[in-house]
Each structure stands twice: as C-alpha cells, then as structure tokens.
Amino acid sequence: xxISQFPKQADVIIILSGGEGRVEQGVKLFQExxxxxxxxxxxxxxxxxxxxxxxxxxxxxxREDAILTEDAAESTYQNAQFTLPIMKQKGFKSAIVVSSDxxxxxxxxxxxxxxxxxxxxxxxxxxxxxxxxxxWWSDRYSRETTFNEYIKMIGNAFGYNGPEAxxxxxxxxxxxxx
Numbered sequence: 001x002x003i004s005q006f007p008k009q010a011d012v013i014i015i016l017s018g019g020e021g022r023v024e025q026g027v028k029l030f031q032e033x034x035x036x037x038x039x040x041x042x043x044x045x046x047x048x049x050x051x052x053x054x055x056x057x058x059x060x061x062x063r064e065d066a067i068l069t070e071d072a073a074e075s076t077y078q079n080a081q082f083t084l085p086i087m088k089q090k091g092f093k094s095a096i097v098v099s100s101d102x103x104x105x106x107x108x109x110x111x112x113x114x115x116x117x118x119x120x121x122x123x124x125x126x127x128x129x130x131x132x133x134x135x136w137w138s139d140r141y142s143r144e145t146t147f148n149e150y151i152k153m154i155g156n157a158f159g160y161n162g163p164e165a166x167x168x169x170x171x172x173x174x175x176x177x178x
Contacts, residue, residue: 025127077161101126
C-alpha cells in the first residue's frame with residue numbers, strides 16, 4: 001500500500017487530517033523548503049497535545065501567514081474535492097500531498113481522479129504511522145489497517161466516496177467480525 005514519492009518543489013503542501021505524524025511530516029517538508037505554504041484539510045481535527053492541525057503547525061514554528069485551511073472535509077474524497085477550489089483560487093499549479101504512509105495509495109487514487117483535468121501536478125508523501133508493510137499480517141494494527149484500506153479502495157473504485165461510505169465500511173467490518 002505504501003507508494004511514497006520523493007518530494008519536489010511545489011506551490012503548497014496539502015496535509016490531510018486523520019493520523020498522527022501527518023502535520024509533523026508536512027512541517028518538515030515546509031522547513032526543508034519544498035513549498036512556501038501549508039494547506040490543512042479538515043484543520044480543526046485534533047492531532048496531538050498542541051490541539052488541532054493549525055495549532056500543531058503553529059507550535060512547530062510555522063508562521064500564521066503560511067497556513068491555509070479547509071474545515072469541511074469528512075473523508076479523503078472530500079479532502080480532494082474541497083482543496084481543489086482553494087488550489088485554483090490561489091493559482092497553485094503544484095502540491096505535495098501528505099497523509100499516513102498506509103493511506104497514500106488510496107489518496108493518490110482519489111486525488112488523481114478529482115484533480116484529473118485541473119493541470120495541477122501532485123506529489124505524494126507518506127508520514128510514518130507504524131504500519132508494517134513488509135509483514136502486514138504480523139500485528140493487529142497492520143492487519144486491520146490493510147483490511148480497512150483495501151475495503152475502502154474497492155469502495156472508492158465503485159464510486160463509494162465521502163462520509164456515507166464510512167457507514168458502509170462499518171457494516172462490512174461487522175459482517176466479518178461475526
């Protein structure tokens with residue numbers, strides 16, 4: 001599931017909510033000079049002791065004027081849907097998209113679909129999540145993560161996207177637990 005690419009210069013770093021280490025990875029890329037701005041998707045989600053994504057970025061030394069936010073996304077599909085208009089409005093032509101390492105394959109699938117005719121170049125970077133890609137069966141976290149991501153990927157391929165798809169995933173997981 002892990003397909004992280006090498007970072008390259010971009011107009012902005014889009015950081016998706018939903019996992020520890022994502023903001024830190026995006027901030028690291030920012031501090032290394034890969035982009036002059038961060039775009040936090042679903043920025044009000046709590047990410048750690050500092051608070052939400054914005055507060056975490058600020059606590060890590062990012063200037064307020066370097067942070068853009070989007071606060072409505074409730075799914076990976078909506079992360080893509082709701083960041084695209086911001087990208088266009090700001091005239092951005094490239095972005096680094098940051099999410100958890102195990103999530104990047106599905107992020108790429110969704111963002112490439114939503115951004116398809118935008119002319120915006122995307123690069124995908126995974127933040128370390130503790131997921132064991134080489135022996136995904138060896139621990140509970142890696143097994144459940146693998147199962148969840150493949151079920152979600154199949155659902156996304158068949159057009160199940162957004163918050164309503166999360167309910168369907170929960171139903172499927174309940175079937176398998178019986």
